[in-house]
Amino acid sequence: MRRFAVFSVVVSAAFLLVSSAAFAGGHNPADYPLRVHIFSHEGHSHYAHNTLDYVDGEGRANLYQDGQPTGFDYGYRCSDRLMNSMGYETYMARWKKPGKSLEILLPVMGNPNAAHTCELKVDLKAGMAYFKRDGLVSEEPAAVFKGWMDKVQYDPEHGKDLPTPPVPAGKGTAQVAN
Numbered sequence: 001m002r003r004f005a006v007f008s009v010v011v012s013a014a015f016l017l018v019s020s021a022a023f024a025g026g027h028n029p030a031d032y033p034l035r036v037h038i039f040s041h042e043g044h045s046h047y048a049h050n051t052l053d054y055v056d057g058e059g060r061a062n063l064y065q066d067g068q069p070t071g072f073d074y075g076y077r078c079s080d081r082l083m084n085s086m087g088y089e090t091y092m093a094r095w096k097k098p099g100k101s102l103e104i105l106l107p108v109m110g111n112p113n114a115a116h117t118c119e120l121k122v123d124l125k126a127g128m129a130y131f132k133r134d135g136l137v138s139e140e141p142a143a144v145f146k147g148w149m150d151k152v153q154y155d156p157e158h159g160k161d162l163p164t165p166p167v168p169a170g171k172g173t174a175q176v177a178n
Helices: 004-022 140-152
Strands: 035-048 049-065 068-078 091-097 101-108 113-127 128-133 136-141
Touching: 035 101, 035 128, 049 113, 049 128, 049 140, 068 128, 068 140, 113 128, 136 140
Parallel strands: none
Antiparallel strands: 035 049, 035 091, 049 068, 068 113, 091 101, 101 113, 128 136
C-alpha cells in the first residue's frame, strides 16, 4: 500500500511538471477577449536554409469587440502561415496597440493545447463590416451586419459561434428527423 502511495505521488508530480512545462509558454484565453474573423488574405512565405522563416501579407477581416462588428484591412508578418476563418469561426485576439495592431492566437495543427501569436497591423473601417457571399468579400454598414448578428444570435465574443436561424412565426420548434 505504501509503495502505491509513493508511486501515486511520483506520477502526480511528474504529470504536474510536464503539464506546467507544456503550458509555461502557453497563452491564457482570458487574455484574448476579442474575436477576429479572417475573410481573405494573401501571403508570401520566406525560407531560410530550407525552413519556413516567416510569412507576410495582407487581407480583410472583421473584429468583434463589445458586441459590435468592425471591418478592417490588415498587414501581417507571422512565424507561421495564416488561414482564413472557416464558416463562422473566429480567432481569439487582443489589442497590442489599440486601434493600430491586434495580436491573434493561431492554433498549432495537431496540438489542440498549443498556439502561437501573430500581429496584425490594422486599418479599421469605421461603421463598416465585411461579409462573404458567393465567394466574394463585400462590405456593408456595420449596423446592418449587427442587425443580422442579433437576428441569428451570432455573438462570437460570448461563445455563440454558429448563427441560429430564427423560427418562423407559427412554426414552433424545429423537429429533428430520424
